[in-house]
Amino acid sequence: MSIISVKNVETKFGERLIHEDLNLDIKKGDIYGLLGPSGCGKTTLLREMVMLQKYSRGSINVLGYDLNNITHDQAQSLRRQWGVLFQAGALFSSLSVAENIALGLEEYTDLDKKMIDEIVAFKINLVGLKQSDGELFPSQISGGMKKKAALARALALDPKLLFLDEPTSGLDPISARDFDSLILKLHELLGLTIVMVSHDLKSIYDTLDKIAVIDNKKIIYEGSLDNIKNQKSEFIRTFFKANL
Numbered sequence: 001m002s003i004i005s006v007k008n009v010e011t012k013f014g015e016r017l018i019h020e021d022l023n024l025d026i027k028k029g030d031i032y033g034l035l036g037p038s039g040c041g042k043t044t045l046l047r048e049m050v051m052l053q054k055y056s057r058g059s060i061n062v063l064g065y066d067l068n069n070i071t072h073d074q075a076q077s078l079r080r081q082w083g084v085l086f087q088a089g090a091l092f093s094s095l096s097v098a099e100n101i102a103l104g105l106e107e108y109t110d111l112d113k114k115m116i117d118e119i120v121a122f123k124i125n126l127v128g129l130k131q132s133d134g135e136l137f138p139s140q141i142s143g144g145m146k147k148k149a150a151l152a153r154a155l156a157l158d159p160k161l162l163f164l165d166e167p168t169s170g171l172d173p174i175s176a177r178d179f180d181s182l183i184l185k186l187h188e189l190l191g192l193t194i195v196m197v198s199h200d201l202k203s204i205y206d207t208l209d210k211i212a213v214i215d216n217k218k219i220i221y222e223g224s225l226d227n228i229k230n231q232k233s234e235f236i237r238t239f240f241k242a243n244l
């Protein structure tokens with residue numbers, strides 16, 4: 001069953017064409033990677049899937065909703081069903097880790113404070129942080145802890161779908177591998193479908209089930225990593241050189 005279906009999507013910024021006729025299908029339970037050279041439009045596609053960016057042609061269907069024909073209420077309901085961990089979506093520096101995680105629960109639910117506190121404590125534990133970390137502010141925690149806190153925030157509303165934009169970028173190799181393990185654990189534990197943009201080859205091989213490679217405005221490959229070695233693209237050959 002497709003959780004996300006992208007059909008003939010074209011994206012333009014002014015006269016500049018970024019995507020031309022993109023087609024891809026993400027199945028329930030996949031950990032699906034969007035790869036490609038810098039500037040090919042991976043983040044833009046992710047932003048289109050979560051309604052933060054408009055495309056100029058084609059259609060995107062997410063969890064059964066056609067994003068071209070969606071009411072305000074349906075869009076709100078859809079936003080509750082996914083979690084997002086974007087590079088730019090940093091934690092609010094004036095709020096503690098726990099307050100950051102509680103934000104979505106306060107905005108989208110009418111749960112009382114005691115219930116919200118309990119859910120926040122559960123999510124802190126789920127991502128492998130200590131309860132005492134919840135009282136700290138973003139400036140007081142490491143890069144790896146910030147990613148975990150942002151992940152706990154993304155998971156606050158028990159999403160079915162998780163969008164991650166270069167989740168291991170900026171992390172040292174140990175923290176990056178730790179984050180990969182966490183993603184795999186959460187995928188199994190929560191039955192999530194995960195869409196991830198990544199440049200991290202180790203992370204790509206350790207976590208992804210399926211990939212789409214965008215290059216020169218098009219999807220030049222969609223499939224498993226096993227078949228990647230048969231592809232003739234210059235980007236694929238250079239990028240995967242170490243593993244071919």
Ligand SMILES: Nc1ncnc2c1ncn2[C@@H]1O[C@H](COP(=O)(O)OP(=O)(O)OP(=O)(O)O)[C@@H](O)[C@H]1O
Nearest residue numbers: 013018036037038039040041042043044045197199
């Ligand atoms: N809001 C915008 N207005 C104009 N151009 C934009 C906008 N957002 C992105 N772009 C351009 O679209 C292209 C694709 O950007 P995008 O961030 O999606 O690439 P990417 O593949 O994620 O890159 P990277 O791997 O470096 O993060 C870039 O050339 C970027 O400058």
